[in-house]
Amino acid sequence: MFWTNVKRILRTGWQHFMRNAFVSLSAVLIMSVTLLTIGAVAFTLALLDGSLREIERKIDLTVSFTTVAPENEILEIKSALESLPEVASVLYTTREQALDAFRARNQNDSLILQALNEIGDNPLGATLSVRAKNPSFYESIAKFLASDTALSPAKLSVIERVNYEDNRAVFERLSRFVSSAKQLGVAVSVILGLISVLIAFNTVRLIIYISRDEIAVMRLVGATSRFVRGPFVISGILYGLVAAALTLTLFFPLTYYLGDATEQFFSGVNLFHYYNTNFFEFLALIGGSGLIAGALSSWLAVRKYLNV
Amino acid sequence: MLHFDKVYKKYNGCMALDGISFRVSPREFVSVVGHSGAGKTTLLKMLLAEERPTDGSVFFEQTDIYNLPSREMNALRRRIGVVFQDYRLLQNRTAYENIAFAMEASGKSDDEIAADVPHALELVDLGEKMWNFPHELSGGEKQRVAIARAIVNQPDVLIADEPTGNLDPMNTYDIVQILKRINDLGTTVMLTTHNKGVIDSLGRRVITMEHGKIVRDDPEGRYVL
Known part of the structure; x- marks a missing residue:
């Protein structure tokens, strides 16, 4: 029924x-x-x-190194960063790659290219582009890079600039x-x-x-x-x-x-x-x-x- | 079979039923007459539990119908067929489907429905209009469909509330003949009407109501108001 x-x-x-x-x-x-x-x-x-x-994808943290920074120091910092749980990826750009990218970006600006030729040497340092798993992690990564307990004074001295503070306000x-x-x-x-x-x-x-x-x-x-x-x-x-x-x-x-x-x-x-x-x-x-x-x-x- | 025991019904201070008491025996044909507002329709509504009395009881056989739980109320309603003045057919169903609905509601099988519905329609002389929708039928035909729906489950009691109120004399005569036939087949019939000719031609029991009270109850009465 x-x-x-x-x-x-x-x-x-x-x-x-x-x-x-x-x-x-x-x-x-x-x-x-x-x-x-x-x-x-x-x-x-x-x-x-x-x-x-x-x-969020566009946010990253760039570590700029001095022009005299030895590559092995940079690679050690890269490994240290990669071992952090907050870090998703670290992209290493060598001085030469940075220069090539700079030239390519300014290929139509003869004034800049001329200035670059006059300098003779590569004025750009290597960089590490760090991408965090979550945007809120950038602050702790920046702190890690500034802390002398995490990195030895020698390593700290090769870091010229960490751009986190510059971008933070805009990102936030x-x-x-x-x-x-x-x-x-x-x-x-x-x-x-x-x-x-x-x-x-x-x-x-x-x-x-x-x-x-x-x-x-x-x-x-x-x-x-x-x-x-x-x-x-x-x-x-x-x-x-x-x-x-x-x-x-x-x-x-x-x-x-x-x-x-x-x-x-x-x-x-x-x-x-x-x-x-x-x-x-x-x-x-x-x-x-x-x-x-x-x-x-x-x-x-x-x-x-x-x-x- | 039916017993109204001191039934009162009050609407906003107005007494529609004022201490009504009477009994109806099995196979009886009872007509209830009275002016508009005398309480005839209210009386029938009490029997279907469409309304609750303010006081008093209504018994179907030995059962006080207002003490029934919902499920048993459905079962009781299937033992009472009902015909209204305004037919109250399901508008988007054919004559066949209107009658089949009453059988489906009482849990009959498809085979029983296929056998009984045409038979019920034949009984009211409407076999040819089985697949017509209500809007394709005349008033008399609609009322015959309503009667077929009311009797198809072979109820113990048939209630007809002014079934000829909207019909011409010819259709009125036909409907009354059908009701008599149904009564002859063993169903108790309770009819309310204003039609003097119908009552006088029946020669059966007549209950006369006025202002919510029974003023006359004649075993072989005539229409007297």
Whole structure:
């Protein structure tokens, strides 16, 4: 009997969805707006997150050595840095590589190249570019490089400059800006999401309000609450799933259209590419939200009219 | 079979039922008459537990229906068929599906539904309109679908609340004949109506109500107000 009832509830829910085509269409459209908002929230968070990561990726700590620093000392400092748990990678640039890079960078500036030729010797020192596992670790790495307990005085003397202090203020300001933008984005998104979920809930409530007399009749012919409620919940799920399919389809042209613009504005995050690579996550998010919103709103709305 | 025991119902200080007591035997055909607002519909609502009395009890056989838990209330409602003046059909289901719904609700198998629904529709002379939706049926046809839905589970009692209120004389006559046939087959019928012709033609028990009270109860009554 259980499976017979399940079959009847599914069939009736499907009929309800199909035979009230106009009502179903309006519910699907309203739910699509809700799901589009939820999707837009996910995209916004991804963009802000991508920007923050991009900024973090650009942060590094450069140790400049004196021109007379022996290579073995530099390599020892490199090993010492690599042994620190906070350090992700250390890139060694020799004096010659630094000079080549400098020349390449200024190949169109004859004045600088002429000045360089007049000096005769290589005026640039070797450098170590240190990348930390987390931006907050740079401070402790900088302290390590300045401390005479960690490095011997001989090693300390070959270090000309650690650029951490110069960059720190800029990095911190940028990080604060992005993380504030992210917090604001989350807050606005949550509010927008809640409003659109409420609108979807109210739409389903309105649809079920129209059916309140039918619900009363079903109760009076002896149908159990579950038997009355089941088809409405199935219809609600169908509204949600069809709206999810529509939303997921709409995101393809939308993200394609916005892809290039976001890539330029948000440091390399291309929305279309992001949507394609994370499609299954979006499928779960949008599909799951549609299913839950449809089922829950119907379940709650019918409850009100079951007390007959 | 049915027993109303000193039933009172008050709406916002207005007494809709004022100490109603009477019994209905199995297979009886009882008509309840009275002016609008006399309490006829409220009386029937008490029997379906659609409303609770302010005081008093309503018994179905030996059971006080207001002491029933929800599950048993559903089972009891399946033993009472009900027909309303405004038909109250499920609008987006065909005549067949409206009747099948009542059977599905009572847990009947698909085979039983396939066998009994056409039979119920034949009984009300509507076999040809099985797949029509309510909006494709006339008032009389809708009421016949409602009757078929009410009787398809072979209830012990059929309640008909002004079933001919919206119908022309020809359809009224047909509906009354169907109700008599159902009663002859062994179902207790409780009918409320304003129609003098219907009551006088039946020649069965008539309960007359006024201002929430029973003022007359005649075993073979006529319409007297």
